[in-house]
Amino acid sequence: MTIEESTFGHTKENKEVSLFKLSNGFEMKVEILNYGGIIKNIFVPDRYGKVEDVVLGHDDILGYEEKSDYFGCIAGRFANRINQGRFYINGTQFQLPQNSNGNSLHGGVKGFDKQVWEAQVFNRGKEVGVSLFYLSKDGEEDYPGNMKCWVTYTLDNSNQLRIEYRAETDKTTIVNLTNHTYFNLKDGGETNILDHNLRIYASHYTPVDSNLIPFGTLDSVEDTPFDFREFAPIGDKIDQEHTQLVNGGGYDHNFVLDKNNGECNLIASVYEPISGRMLEVLTTEPGIQFYSGNFLKGDIVGKNNVPYEYRSGLCLETQHFPDSPNHKQFPSTILNPGEQFESTTIYKFGVEP
Template sequence: MNLTQVPFGTTSDGIGVDLFTLTNDHGVQVQLTNYGGTITSFLAPDARGELGEINLGFDRLEDYLTRSPYFGCIVGRFGNRIAKARFQLHGKEYRLAQNDGEHHLHGGVKGFDKVVWQAQPFQNDAGVGVRLDYLSPDGEEGYPGNLSVTVTYTLTPQDELRIDYRATTDQATILNLTNHAYFNLAGHGTILDHVLQIFADHFTPIDATLIPTGEIRSVAGTPLDFRQPTRIGERIDQDDEQLRYGGGYDHNWVINGPAGTLRPAAVLTEPTSGRRLEVHTTQPGMQFYSGNMMPDSLPGRGGQVYTKRSGLCLETQHFPDSPNHPNFPSTVLEPGQVYQETTVFKVGTTA
């Protein structure tokens, strides 16, 4: 196991940012920066044992500062959408930034993806990693409470990238943390030939503005049924209301099994490379986003140009707009409570 730390540049207000490289004995390598807790690179072996990039990203900090579509970052305080950018908590209404039409998205104008976290690299029996800490002050982006957040990335000897989230608050608030990595197991091209399995019998339908209706609907008989391994491109262009609303897949699945326990959420494979990605999580849901709104031409790492559906996201989470749907799992965090969630991305091959 190996860990290195080098300067990665400075933000527009002069704060220095570092780049951390985590490597295990199999050559699996994860690079991340404490700007936004962003995973900038993820190298994994293919079926022939050759290492290749499976994560969309940029070479320079400047690109993350100016034009990133949430590549690889931590999103918060509230990942995903909140309808009309408002919610009620203990009888009081809170108003947030409307940064997605009339709605609130991924924590607002300056969410957790756009702040510099305090970083502490470590190496122990579990692997090599970086602990990131951030204190989000009361009122930041309209959210109540001083929120103390810790996100720990660990690369294990078992080829797992483990992400542990922990947070406490001094007054009632809402919280929904996730990572927004874009994966492409082939390293290039679209993700339409990837094969995906999601361990979910239900999903939360959306309206035309991508806000959940509040219904929890069976996937049976819909293009959102990924209970068996299915090629992503097989049904993505079907004439289906939910696919029309999302421009493809941009939905939350209700992961089978009890939330709070680490259990399988998804398996992604890619036939030409033979790469395999397993997702396990304690979270109740997972957003599968098929990159429908990516720019037509986005210069990326190493001279690559990313286009629509060049990458996909598997964002483990609580359900979107949870504060406005009492039937959804609660995202309220009270003083004295500890928010704790874990997600594990395990790389391997199909052979």
């Protein structure tokens, strides 16, 4: 188990950005930036032992600053969308920046994905990692409260990447944190992900309007294109004439996880048949946003000069539900002083024969 630190570059504000290389000795390597807490690379072997990068991203810091579509980042202070950027706490209205079709998305104009975090590395023998810290000040992106946030990435010798989130505040606020990595288990984004087989342990999902804001209902996946309770190729039903697929441009929906007991449960799996690679997702969160890369259009050139074309990556963002502050029936995203927000997600990699 090893960890190395190097300089990745400097932001346009001349802040130094560090790159942390984690290796477990079993051919799995993970590279993380303290800019946005970004997972830059994940190298894992296929069924033949060939080690390749399986996530989308950029080769330099300027790409992440100017061209990135949230590749690999920590999304916060509130991941996903808030309707019109507006919510209430104890009767007081808060108005956030509207950075996506009149709504607030992933924390606003300069969310956690665009911040340089403090970093501390560790090596515990059987696992290595980096712990990131960021203080989101009262009023930043118009959120209330000074919120301290810690995100720790840990790689172990069983090819598991664990992400642990923790936050506390001095004023009542809202929080919803996730990682926004785009996966392509076949070739890291050179081709589309429609042949990937997906399973999500969810009997319901939250349907959305044309701006991807939930109506507030929990609809059954039964007899719909959203039924991934058994493995199915992502491309099988993605282009069906279904209102929700039209609204999302494909899959861009929150799935309500069947196992919601606060424990870190297996809630999703992805299998890519050509490489044999398997990704399992475990989380303590109540929901997962499955996004099929519908807004990728080939105009973003990523690592190794690869243009990321339509649906060349998929995201599995473990989180609370979108627009939760405006739906009392959804699990609460309120964080009060004296409380701690805690969440864990694990990405586990393997191969099938």
